[in-house]
Amino acid sequence: MMVIQLSERQEKIIEIVKGNQPITGEEIANQLNLTRSTLRPDLSILTMSGILDARPRVGYFFIGKPSLNYISDEIKSILVEDIKSIPVILEESTSIYDAIVFMFLEDVGSIYITNNGILSGVISRKDIIRTVMGGTDLYKVPIGVIMTRMPNIIYVKPKDSVLTAAMKLIEHEIDSLPVVEGIDNSNKDYRVVGRITKTNITRIFVELGNNI
């Protein structure tokens, strides 16, 4: 891949083709008061880039400017497994109080909850505030009682693209996605192998923007 800044003359050629297609190289040269051979490098660049199409004995056609696909391709090539963070996990039987303390110690906004190592729920800061305000006994009630429970948990797989993960975060209005791997072939039981948050996405954005 490479990126080229189009010259003024190339932009003019595109405009001429757009308005007169199909048009021969000879006719384009006439409109610009240039010789056919002067235009040859410009025309070959414009056809190689897919902006123009050249059909023998017919002339040039305008196809389109493909520039923005480049960013899109670059973004789609980043996988969840390339950037996932370490998951923060507790068992269902943990008290809500201990879960809150753990959340502060680990400084995370969500904790994944497991039952014998299998993903069973997720708890967020918002869930915690709601519970505390509701007067629940934080020392006695286990976290499993107030968590969001499977199958209502949105997750991603290690080989999913980060774009897929970002779309799930936006669509479901959540802050965090467990990265899971199937334990057997039932497609029902998963163990948690990572964590994707909006922080991970923001970090990639910074890296792309700073060309790292």
Add this chain to the structure above:
Amino acid sequence: MMVIQLSERQEKIIEIVKGNQPITGEEIANQLNLTRSTLRPDLSILTMSGILDARPRVGYFFIGKPSLNYISDEIKSILVEDIKSIPVILEESTSIYDAIVFMFLEDVGSIYITNNGILSGVISRKDIIRTVMGGTDLYKVPIGVIMTRMPNIIYVKPKDSVLTAAMKLIEHEIDSLPVVEGIDNSNKDYRVVGRITKTNITRIFVELGNNI
């Protein structure tokens, strides 16, 4: 701007120039068993894109592949004012309890606090949990007592790039940035005109990835 997929032959030419610079077009053609005129379009594409530099009577030099700058330029061109959300604001005198209720009603993770309309603090879900667990009287204590206070607040201006905002979010490990405008020229008093969160950044990432 446009993007071109380099051909195999162009990649080979780059490798030859890298290893033998300066090298003439004639010598490159010999190494590839091709004629000079066959190579002419390739060489003009490679020089126009800035990958190679051609110096008369010396030969071709390798400059570098500029492709990734394109993403970086695109990202840097997005401004805070283009994508900011509506800020959620309360006055300092509001009780913590009312602030919590408001946070749930508006479904935001942070609220900006003002004193007579001037930004004075920020409160996050994490601050709320800490306060509630500490046994503070939520009905009597005003939000101004527990908020993070100016000048310890990280903010952005409407004309800052979104990349700058994303870097501040990552560097300071925060979820939200008030977008502010100065009230006078003192550079001390600001009113809040917007909000930038990791959600905004994630949304741009999705748009770039989907080529919207």
